[in-house]
Amino acid sequence: MVSLTLSDLSGAADPGDPADPAWAGVPAVTVPLAPVPVDAQPNAYIRASWADRPYGRTPTADVAAATVGDRLLLRLSWEGSGEAPGEFPDACGALFPGGQGPALPATMGSAEEPVTLWQWRDRTEAQQQAQPAARHLVARGPGVFRPAAGGGELSAAALRTGGRWAVVLSGPRDVLGDDARVAVAVWDGPSDERAGIGAVSAEWAAVVR
């Protein structure tokens, strides 16, 4: 199991900013990603539409984790596909099983074993006025997402350098629960990836305090 060590970024100028130099001192782990299985998709329409179409095109993401007081900060960074933007935004997310949770993150939770999802989507300023780029969801399967009730304030900041994204997601640290594990997901917008059509960590990463 990959493990992520939490760094304390209390002294950083702006740890919510992925360009803050303090992140250079936080060890990042490269997490392998795999497409969410097509057979696990939640309905016949999605399974039929994507059976013969490749997705989950992002092979890896670099993840670094830090805390500032009671906040958990995750810095995700990955290489975008570089294709022309289409109808869907690039996006990424962090999945937390909370307590026991599913053995693997591959299906983004299930009805019986829901997981928490912090999701960021590339949204313009005008779009963010209506709905923020970061949202706090409960995932009960691939794309079976609902807004989480409560769950505390979530924020995100993103930076694109060439074709590479770096996003810091910041939310309440208690999302880690007793069994501190996390998985990440990346959706390649130009490939129409969204909901359960995306790439997710093959296994949970342990978060080491």
Added chain:
Amino acid sequence: MTGSTATGETTTSDGAARPRQLAMVFDLNKCMGCQTCSIACKVLWTREEGEEHHWWMSVNTQPGLGTPKDWESMGGGWRDGQPVPGHQPTRAEFGGGWKFNHQDVMFGGKGRQTHLQPVDTGDGTTRWGMNWDEDQGGGTYPNSYYFYLPRLCNHCTHPVCVSACPSGAMYKRAEDGVVLRDETVCQGARFCMEACPYKKISFNYVRGVAQHCIACFPRLEAGVAPACARQCPGRLVFVGDAADPHGPIHRLVHDWQVALPLHEEYGTGPNIFYVPPLSPARLNDDFSIDEETPRIPPEYLESLFGPRVHAALDRLRSELATVRSGGTSELLDTLIVYHWNELFGPYTTDPSTLDRSPERVAVQLGPTANRSS
């Protein structure tokens, strides 16, 4: 007698209980393409940011590529009980929602160099729009032809949009079969847009949610007909319960069989029906009249309304002949609509008689209630 049960069913004269289903019939012989229905809907429901290009009700000239552009080639629906993959209609394929160069022309001193036109935003949206191919139609002079086709969500009996939604945001409500979406649950994944074979779902890029015709459900709940139907100056839009055997919809669809669904082969069981258009006789090359051949090719109408369209047109023609020779026709009397409220089934309440005080409206409709129609 027709009655209703507490479980939202209609009990018919034969004692059968059928689920209530909101349905509409559009008599295309009376539609003049005035777009009052589209505007009534627009004014009522899609005036906010992100909805500029939304036309939950749209009227297009047929034959034509329609809204979104070439929607009939985009797939979706059901075949042999399985959902058919569909194309995600793009913002450019919907087009419209333009911003105009008012500033330049009216105030910027360029009134002599340029004319009022949409500002090209580089995303293709100025190269199509609702009703872009108005009145182009088909055929060649002197046998050119066209007619108008108003379209809205069909509030289908087998709504593939609902089945395709991964988050469970969409549902078909039991009391009247209206297909709705809980926008607080919608994640903007847009599988519904792909799956709907009629391509009647729009995306709100600002709010990040899909949106479609809600059948004016707050009006229905107050006994008021949907805005498109009530505002139609052609008085051609019937509204009611499809299962009510005495209502005009049931009679037009089932008894007289002159009202047909659009693209029934898409498999979703649409609840919007159309009386197909009759057309004048073709002209021969010497401009003599060919009484046997209608100008709108029957095979074209069959491509829209299925093979039953021929019997429907025959029925309409024979009823017309009966009346022309001095007889009477209950069917034609129904389609003529002598009294406006005959169109609206149980939804005849005049909205001006409702309590529309801001406080009352706010309670009924929530924060987006500052609208009138």
